[in-house]
């Protein structure tokens with residue numbers, strides 16, 4: 188069970204929050220309490236949404252007299268394309284945000300790695316709700332008030348870790364920014380400030396971890412790596428690689444700019460993600476039938492970010508419900524194996540359904556691999572997969588190509604064209620590595 192309050196609740200500085208507003212009394216968040224909170228908060232979401240033009244149009248045929256859950260069932264699913272179309276029609280922000288009461292003071296945007304950029308705005312209350320999400324994440328992740336958090340990247344306009352950083356500072360946890368520096372300088376700084384927790388994308392922390400190994404560093408490791416932004420944190424081969432190279436525990440986290448920080452792994456039930464169900468109402472829908480299922484696309488309704496509500500938002504993430512209660516005692520939905528893949532990424536290659544994410548699971552098991560890229564070539568009905576592998580320093584490239592070739596053939600049941608590239612030639616991204624590309 189959770190050990191109770193290991194960190195101060197948000198707002199204990201008396202500046203921003205009343206502790207009673209904080210859901211972080213995690214042991215009391217059993218399924219019954221979550222259901223009660225959900226009903227109350229969903230009703231607030233509908234009240235607020237009806238004041239926002241985009242939503243008042245979308246909800247105009249749904250009676251506000253029926254229960255919030257019955258209203259929810261009648262709301263059409265919302266896609267990122269719907270939000271982008273609204274912003275294209277009413278630039279630059281669309282009619283998606285509250286224009287009354289509190290000012291919209293925070294700007295973030297999606298990274299645009301998969302096309303158009305979505306712009307998002309928040310008022311103070313919505314922003315603080317996301318800080319509360321992070322407070323819950325830190326508690327589930329086992330972060331202590333004595334920890335020193337190091338953020339080895341620039342935050343840019345992306346929601347990413349802005350909210351994590353701010354939540355931690357308000358909770359009285361030392362939070363150290365590491366943006367605007369070279370990777371070497373960041374690595375040095377992480378040790379100079381004696382960081383106990385590193386936060387970042389799995390691929391960037393792998394890059395830093397390799398540099399640390401190449402430098403033959405004997406300095407102490409951080410004890411926790413909190414990773415987000417890519418699926419790697421829930422891919423066993425990637426986790427193992429990170430945990431081995433840093434001698435630290437990996438905690439996976441996931442979120443979306445337009446929804447918020449939504450999920451985290453706990454210390455007592457590794458290999459799965461807890462959805463913060465008092466903050467986000469989840470549905471899992473079969474992608475074909477649209478019916479409720481235990482395995483399918485995750486659809487979320489934001490319950491606390493009232494300045495820009497999203498109701499029944501299609502996340503595009505494939506997930507599976509874990510039927511076994513987590514030993515930590517935290518109530519609500521737990522996703523087995525984290526995010527299993529992206530619905531849009533699935534391609535059909537030589538008679539097989541193929542999720543590019545499986546490549547990460549296969550290739551990061553190869554001990555000689557440093558980084559890779561996959562290019563899916565589509566021509567007519569036939570697709571083929573090209574894979575570029577970058578060896579670690581001192582590793583024979585042809586041996587790595589053979590190992591990658593046979594591992595892909597054994598697990599995917601088709602052949603890929605595998606080629607080796609020079610050490611250090613594949614770009615390392617600080618935020619969201621895109622290892623897979625579709626051409627044709």
Ligand SMILES: [Zn+2]
Nearest residue numbers: 453456513515
């Ligand atoms: Zn748990």
